[in-house]
Amino acid sequence: MSQSRITIRLGQSSQYQDILQFLASNTYLYQHLEWLSIEELLNQHQFHVGIDDDDIVCVLSISKENTQFAWVRLAAHNFTDSIDVMKVLWNRVKHILQQQDICCVCALSTNKWSETLLNSWGYTATGEIVALRREHKSTPNVTQSLAKIREATYDDLSEITSVDNVVFKDMWQCSSQMLKLALHKAQYATVAVMNNSCIGYLLATIDTNVLFIARLAVSPEYQRQGIGRALIVNMLNCYQDAKYTTIEVVTQNDNYASISLYQSLDFQLIGQIATLWTYNFN
Secondary structure (H helix, E strand, C coil): CCHHHCEEEECCHHHHHHHHHHHHCCCEEEECCCCCCHHHHHHHCCCEEEEECCEEEEEEEEEECCCCEEEEEEEEECCCCHHHHHHHHHHHHHHHHHHCCCCEEEEEECCHHHHHHHHHCCCEEEEEEEEEEECCCCCCCCCCCCCEEEECCHHHHHHHHHHHHHHCCHHHCCCHHHHHHHHHHCCEEEEEEECCEEEEEEEEEEECCEEEEEEEEECHHHCCCCHHHHHHHHHHHHCCCCCCCEEEEEEECCCHHHHHHHHHCCCEEEEEEEEEEEEECC
16 A cells, blocks of 8 residues: 555544444554544544545544643554554644644553554653452441532532542543533442532443443542542442442552552552553654
């Protein structure tokens, strides 16, 4: 496949079905670990396609949340010399990102192909994502907390977003739109409330009989007061008699406070599941 034959175009909604068919039969596919399905991603985020003789041969979606950071959300190709052609696609999208004042692009690699791809684009491996797992049926004791734990509602979205954006570093923050989608998709969602204000929240999903803690945050001024622990134990109590006895969570390998909290609740560190890659424009 000659690079000169590839035409790069901005994806259009009229192409969705052709792109979905292309992705369904694709053996080289990267999808960001997030709440969006591929269909939702195509509807909500800008993407580019590589066209050869009217056929889609590669797809790339890189978009930002509400900061100067962007994430590689989708990448796919269907031929052997893909790395070179995907580099053409990346160079086009990179130019657009620069015009949008993006300072850094991030990605999580989970296999050899995605690592090779990101390395060829000039990304640098800058961190590791690790997983922890809990398989105990017993529920640990909770440290007395002054916060009230209750079910989260859409009325809490503004405060949840505020907590999220002050707790997480820019690259890990979620937009209000993404958190609204997360609330919609979460099988379990609670907030910690103190003085009628949301000071923390927890979102969890269920997949193949595994309960997955997708998001947990407590406002900095209320951390180390047992509130994060209370949110987790409340969830464990909720599913105490359910079939979902395995619970998993992921975090950065250098987030020692998070790892320590989960280990105190009988979660076991099971190892690295992804590598964080970054590309800095400055």
